[in-house]
Amino acid sequence: MFDGLRRVIFGNKTSSKQLAKSRLHFVLVQDRTGLSAEELAKFKTEMVDVIERYFVIQKQAFDISYRRDGETTTLVINSPVIVRRQDAVHHEAGTRKFKKKKHELAKPPPPPSMPVASNT
Amino acid sequence: MTLTNGDSRNGTQKNLGEVIVVTSGKGGVGKTTTTACLGAALALKGKRTLVVDADIGLRNLDVILGLENRIVFNLVDVAKNVCKPNQAIIRSKKSNNLYLLPASQTDEKDVINEEEIETALEHYRREFHFILVDSPAGIEQGFRNACAGAESALIVTTPEVPAIRDADRVIGLLAAKGLDPSLIINRLDVDMVRKGEMLSVEDVQDILGINLIGVVERDENVIVATNCGEPVVYNPRSRAGQAFMRIAGRLCGEQIPLPNYSDTGLWSRIAARLGVG
Numbered sequence: 001m002f003d004g005l006r007r008v009i010f011g012n013k014t015s016s017k018q019l020a021k022s023r024l025h026f027v028l029v030q031d032r033t034g035l036s037a038e039e040l041a042k043f044k045t046e047m048v049d050v051i052e053r054y055f056v057i058q059k060q061a062f063d064i065s066y067r068r069d070g071e072t073t074t075l076v077i078n079s080p081v082i083v084r085r086q087d088a089v090h091h092e093a094g095t096r097k098f099k100k101k102k103h104e105l106a107k108p109p110p111p112p113s114m115p116v117a118s119n120t
Numbered sequence: 121m122t123l124t125n126g127d128s129r130n131g132t133q134k135n136l137g138e139v140i141v142v143t144s145g146k147g148g149v150g151k152t153t154t155t156a157c158l159g160a161a162l163a164l165k166g167k168r169t170l171v172v173d174a175d176i177g178l179r180n181l182d183v184i185l186g187l188e189n190r191i192v193f194n195l196v197d198v199a200k201n202v203c204k205p206n207q208a209i210i211r212s213k214k215s216n217n218l219y220l221l222p223a224s225q226t227d228e229k230d231v232i233n234e235e236e237i238e239t240a241l242e243h244y245r246r247e248f249h250f251i252l253v254d255s256p257a258g259i260e261q262g263f264r265n266a267c268a269g270a271e272s273a274l275i276v277t278t279p280e281v282p283a284i285r286d287a288d289r290v291i292g293l294l295a296a297k298g299l300d301p302s303l304i305i306n307r308l309d310v311d312m313v314r315k316g317e318m319l320s321v322e323d324v325q326d327i328l329g330i331n332l333i334g335v336v337e338r339d340e341n342v343i344v345a346t347n348c349g350e351p352v353v354y355n356p357r358s359r360a361g362q363a364f365m366r367i368a369g370r371l372c373g374e375q376i377p378l379p380n381y382s383d384t385g386l387w388s389r390i391a392a393r394l395g396v397g
Contacts, residue, residue: 015316017323020281024327027281028288067329 029066040064047077056082137170137248139241140371141270141299145286147257149278150306153342153352155254156184157361158274160351161368163217167249170209172221172241174266175256176231179223185212186349187220196224198243199236205243214354219248230261234268241269250371259293267294273301274333279308279319288328302333304367309338310381321381334367335381336360 030037044064051057058080065076142155152175159171172195173181182188193208198221212218221244224231244251255266267273273294277287287303294301305324312318325332339360345352352361369376 017313017316017319020319021323021327024281024284027285028327031285031289032292 025065029064032066051079055079058082136245137168137251138272139245139251139253139270140272140274141174141253141255141267142274142276143255143263143266143290143294144257144276144283145259145290146277146283149276149283150336151257151276152180152184152254153346154274154276154304154306154336154364155252156181157351157353157364158368158371159218159250159252160185160212160215161353161365162250162371163212163215164353164365165368165372166217167372168217168219168247169250169252170219170221170244170248172251172253173223174237174253174262176223176227176229176262176265177225178256179225181220181254182210182222183349184346185218185220185351187212187222188349191222194222194224195237195240196227196231199232199240205240209244214350229256229265232265233261234265237265238269259290263290263293267297267299270299273299274304275301275328275330276304276306277324277328278306279313279321279324284319284324284327291328291330300331302331303328304333305335307338308335308381313381321378332378333370334363335378336363336367 029035030040033040035043044062047064048057048059048062061078061080063078065078067074067076142151142158144151152173155171159169162169171181171185173179174195175181176196179194182191187210190210193203195208197203198205198208209219209221212220241251241253253266253270256262275287275290275294277283291301303325305321308321309318313320319327321332321335337359339352339358341355341358342352342360345355345358345361351364352358353364355361366376
């Protein structure tokens with residue numbers, strides 16, 4: 001109970017468990033895809049280039065993870081998008097999921113067709 | 121996971137025992153303890169159970185069960201037809217339903233192959249409801265041998281980075297063999313999870329993405345039980361022992377819900393609402 005109270009009053013700095021999760025995330029993507037860290041970095045750069053042809057994105061928040069759901073494996077690409085409108089710039093977060101079987105990873109991804117939610 | 125609701129030995133139906141491999145990738149996460157305790161728990165539930173030590177050269181299932189001074193023949197002897205199958209199995213001290221097929225201590229892991237193990241296990245399938253095979257650590261021949269003849273698999277992991285990484289690799293290898301694994305999370309420390317210093321049950325499930333069959337909390341009673349050579353399920357006060365009994369129940373097809381290990385205290389819920397949890 002006091003841990004929860006402490007968090008309410010003082011806020012929550014990054015716990016060691018959060019660090020463990022992000023490190024696991026990093027090694028498991030490499031282990032599962034068989035791509036090295038360099039190849040993954042290259043893949044990320046190329047993905048960002050493709051998405052930037054259609055959207056304006058926040059590059060530093062761009063993230064790729066590789067998740068197992070039972071028998072299928074899913075490539076999850078998180079790409080926060082800045083949607084420009086005529087009078088104002090609205091910042092929206094968007095998530096695209098490309099569902100692929102493992103053997104299809106070599107093919108180029110289809111263009112994103114995600115509907116972006118808007119405040120107006 | 122497919123479950124065999126075995127009949128009693130005196131029944132007219134002939135059921136083939138279900139062969140389950142207990143593996144992990146990482147060493148020291150609790151495979152042998154899990155195999156021994158699940159075996160003892162199943163035996164307590166009236167299921168005739170054989171636990172097989174496939175860790176050739178580094179046997180320990182005998183020690184956990186307190187049967188180290190009763191070994192005459194072993195798995196390699198059965199595989200090489202040095203002895204009859206029933207000469208090699210040792211009945212447990214505490215239960216008429218639990219038997220051990222020990223590993224050889226002097227050979228190396230490549231002394232037998234998958235085919236020989238499968239043939240050896242075939243001798244026992246009509247005699248037992250469950251056959252649990254304790255796999256060695258690693259992913260080489262010892263692991264492949266342990267998986268031979270298995271119909272399903274239990275993956276044991278602790279909520280720690282190296283164990284989870286290795287478990288993930290093994291899940292991939294088991295899927296390639298057509299074995300559908302279920303997960304046991306061992307040595308969970310609820311206080312550490314609350315403080316954010318240990319990955320939670322949900323974290324591990326989310327990362328590994330396979331069916332969770334049970335969680336065993338960290339429990340000093342396990343060490344005491346190992347010292348004495350009596351599986352911890354015989355200690356009714358042990359939380360780990362209780363957890364193994366629940367897992368055995370689930371293996372038998374009973375619907376036993378998982379206890380809630382997540383932190384849902386009042387202040388934590390407030391913290392989560394305010395976005396600082």
